[in-house]
Amino acid sequence: MPELPEVETIRRDLLSRIVGRTITSAFVSSNAPRLVQLMPPAEFCKQLPGHRIEDISRRGKYLLVHLSGGLYWIVHLRMTGRFLHREDPCPEDPYLRAGFTLDNGSSLCFVDLRKFGTMWLIDDPSLVVGKLGPEPLSDDFTVAGLRDLLVRRSAPVKAVLLDQHAIAGIGNIYADEALFNAGINPRRAANKVSKPKTEALHAGVRQALLDALSDRGSSFSDYVDGSGRSGRHQLKVKVFRRTDQPCYSCGTQIRRVKVAGRSTHFCPNCQR
DNA sequence: CTTATTCCCTGATTGC
DNA sequence: TGCAATCAGGGAATAA
Incomplete structure (x- = not known):
């Protein structure tokens, strides 16, 4: 159950490993039809490659991958989602729901046993995270x-x-x-x-x-x-x-x- | 506006 | 031992 501390730990890990990399390919499993929100998975897989990863932020339990061109790749792990970076391609895994390759041969693997996880590719992140309450570790939480x-x-x-x-x-x-x-x-x-x-x-x-x-x-x-x-x-x-x-x-x-x-x-x- | 309930999903646990 | 029913849980959607 990734909550704020877990998502923040992932954010920091990924920040040091993938910022500056460009996405070279994207794949979404056909057995995860609800993973990609607001657009067909094929459209998502077509749009993502070519974008450079500029930054990664977090809002609540949402990870926001800032892409070149002002686009945001937002990921929510829900209950059993894992978002992993490795130096080689994603290995065989019955629960691998999506995989992404980067321009240095490394990869991001989205593994999710229960398929509750969701992701978006969106210009305006406030459509996804705009109604969240204050960040409890920031000064906004009083x-x-x-x-x-x-x-x-x-x-x-x-x-x-x-x-x-x-x-x-x-x-x-x-x-x-x-x-x-x-x-x-x-x-x-x-x-x-x-x-x-x-x-x-x-x-x-x-x-x-x-x-x-x-x-x-x-x-x-x-x-x-x-x-x-x-x-x-x-x-x-x-x-x-x-x-x-x-x-x-x-x-x-x-x-x-x-x-x-x-x-x-x-x-x-x-x-x- | 509020609060409670249902749903999604599948491996683990519980009950007979 | 075996198989079915229940549980776990984030959060959106729905009901009241």
């Missing part, structure tokens, strides 16, 4: 902004953290970790989170993301970085997938419940 968000909503606070239009880039792992950091019960109504707890949540979100980023992301299942290596943060999570294990802070067994349709892990003692 305690006051978070407070405004929470007071208007009666949904569980975890549902708000997962809402990409509220804050961009948080998924199931870091929503649970952030709420633990802040000592907030995930089921608590957003508009009942106190002011001090809102401050704690703001800090808790940032800490969860920064901790994961420094570990190059969490590899619970499919996630690997831009070179195909696993992250390490799955070994350090405080609550996510630690059901029935003791809380590191108080020893109470971590509980698992369903909130906002997602598995949710928390310490019933530390998160009241």
